[in-house]
Amino acid sequence: MRRISSSQQNRGITIGAEQCMQRPQTRCSPAVRATFAPHRARPWLFVLLVSVLGFGLLITLWTWLPPSTVLGATAQAQAQAQAEQSTRVHAHPSHSSTTSASTGSGSRHKPQAGSLASDPIESSHASVAVGSSLLRQAQQQLQQQKVDHHRKQQQQQQQQHYSFDGGRGGFRGGIGSSSSSSNSRGSSSSNSTKIMPSSALAKQHEEHQKSSVPPSAQVVVVGGGLAGLVAxxxxxECLAEAEALASAVSPVSSSSTSCMPVQCGGSAATIAPSYAVGVLLVEKMPKLGGNSAKASSGINALYPEGGDSEELFRSDVASSGGGGSNPELVETLVRHSPSALSFLSAHGAALTAVxxxxxxxxxRTRTVAGGANVGWVxxxxxxxxxxxxxxxxxxxxxxxxRIITAGELEGEVSSAHLGDDDKNPHAVAEVELGPAGGPDGAAAAASGPAYLSSPLSRVTCGALVLATGGFAANKExxxxxxxxxxxxxxxxxPWARGESxxxxxxxxxxxxxxxxxxxxPxxxxxxxxxxxGTKFLAPEKLRGVGGLLLDDQGNRFVDELARRDTVAGAMMRLPGRIAWLLLGRDAGTEYGxxxxxxxxxxxxxxxxxxxxxxxTAMGVSLEHLKGQLDEYTRVAAGGNVDSYGKRVFPNPxxxxxxxxLYxxxxxxxxxxxxxxVAINERAEVLRAGPGGxxxxxxxxxxxLYAAGEVTGGLHGRNRLGGNSLLECAVFGRIAGSQAAACGSR
Structure with missing residues (x-):
């Protein structure tokens, strides 16, 4: 019997299978079916199943991930599979025919039985490898995206306040490219970074905003009261206008700007993109407000409708100051009072009552209708x-x-902060800031080792505005x-200690x-x-609406609307320095x-x-009290001047x-x-002579500029009621404009 070779046998099996498939009506012999089934049917079913699963996986990933991620992962998986195929082809010479076919040569070659393309088992393994590689790459890219996004958020939170975009109203994302690159490399090397919840990130960002000290600021304002906020x-706003003027295609009329005129060799604010922030507002208390938030009577401004004039206003200020007021400062205060009131109104603080x-x-004192706390408004x-x-x-x-001048820096101040032609050793170059001492921000109350050793930060600045208030709480x-x-x-x-x-x-x-x-009083x-030791103020407005002052016997003893020093002097002469304040119904209604x-x-x-x-409450007789009030009402109704020189009688x-009654x-x-601090009409701080x-x-x-109660020279020996808030608004605006435009150049 002639032996049949294995190759011929295989060929016969193939031919038999083909004949069976071509003639479905003809039943194949059992031998043929037995030979075909185990060698051909099962591998192709396996390949089909793997293909369906792989296709489903692709659809799922395409829906879950951005298309660019899936495409990138697919390309990487295919490249990896091709590399593995190429390695196997080159490792086995019998695969040469498959290699030549894949390269697109002119002759077509039928794949051999041992090649990757013709072997269904090997093909199914390759599909599984591609699917596994695709899933692994997609998971890695997704995790990397999350890590990179988290790190990017952290970098932006840490740096967004330290790269001011040249006065353009936005912050650039980073301090420097080196740190950013370092962080990026670090994120690429690890896929196990713990991602913080969004609420935790927001809280961390808020705390960072409050506590972080930038390396530089074009303008530093110290003090969170009215003068500081206005400055x-x-x-x-001056920096914003300067940027708008610089970028305008056509010239902008100066009448359309809100920045006040300045005197430093220029007419508009300058932009200094080298500073980390535009304006740094520093407050030693945990919250802004200061004594300004406690002000309760009102803010003065020219009121022609009530018979006011600049001359009359200046006269009242000078008279109240007892001859100690600087005429130039008084003139500036009065002349700019209407625009200061408009500035406050433009920022949401409108006062309608007078x-x-x-x-x-x-x-002329603007106040709140039916309320007392003008400062909070x-x-x-x-x-x-x-x-x-x-x-x-x-x-x-x-x-x-500490305020650090150019002279203290031993000539190391760059031209970015001092002009080449004006390297003045007395010019402000930097400020030194530190955590406020004690829970009330009073440095002197926390002069112990903890305060002295607290970390300090130096901030380079173009200008410094002092708006730190007075020292009325500093008994020493x-x-x-x-x-x-x-x-x-x-x-x-307790914060009013005057350290500055x-x-x-x-x-x-x-x-x-x-x-x-x-x-x-x-x-x-x-x-x-x-x-x-600390008392609530009984505002002057209580007397302005008609409140009376009575001693312990129920007698009036002063014109309630006289100057503060006059009324206070009369109060100081009373036994125990204590009096009664009495208001009627209409006065109470007007006050609020x-x-x-x-x-x-x-x-x-x-x-x-x-x-x-x-x-009964006052400890006086009913008849005596009634007699005092009847006499006051009679004089008020007749329009006469009483025995204390009072001419105005609101709400008797x-x-x-x-x-x-109240x-x-x-x-x-x-x-x-x-x-x-001594200033001129431009809010510039004057240099001291040998005696201070x-x-x-x-x-x-x-x-160096100053505004508000930290300054001296405006009010003389006695401040006119309502002028404190006005001083903050007028000279705060001047100081802010000058600081933005002139700085220490």
């Missing part, structure tokens, strides 16, 4: 405006420790300059009028704690019954429904018609310090 907003306070010849609006201003970074819980300093006031309580918060006065003097600034400490006496109710709830004031109850408390105990308190006063030449410390 910061004005500086930021009243007349003590020492004013006519009504102003500050809440401006704090919101600051929050929305992208050029301002707020740094709370930090205090100014009050004792040294005005001993007569040291025994009185204060209305100021010494810092400014160390930088060469002149100080003026420190002995001029204002005693406010009326601070509330709390029956629950009559000896408290909600505010009076607040005082009553705090125990600072009481509301009585009858005159008899008022007399007629004992028969003005019920209920009563409170009041006493003099340290309220304001008129002295401070201005040297007389008008020389200034380049790049």
């Amino acid at each position: 910061a907003l004005q500086a930021a 009243t007349q306070l003590g020492g004013h010849s006519v009504p 102003l500050m809440s609006a401006l704090m919101e405006a600051v929050r929305k201003q992208p050029r301002i970074k707020v740094l709370e819980g930090h205090s100014l420790r 300093l009050i004792q040294s300059v005005q001993p007569e006031a040291v025994g009185l309580a204060t209305t100021n918060g 006065l010494a810092q400014a003097a160390a930088a060469g600034a002149a100080l003026v009028g420190l002995k001029d400490v204002q005693i406010h 009326t601070g509330f006496v709390d029956p629950a704690d009559p000896g408290a 019954t909600s505010a009076l109710d607040f005082y009553c709830k705090r125990g600072l004031m009481r509301k009585v429904e009858t005159l008899s109850a008022a007399a 408390p007629d004992p028969d018609q003005q019920l209920p 009563l409170a105990r009041v006493t003099p308190v340290v309220h304001y310090t008129m002295g401070g 006063a201005p040297d007389g030449s008008g020389a200034t410390i380049k790049g």
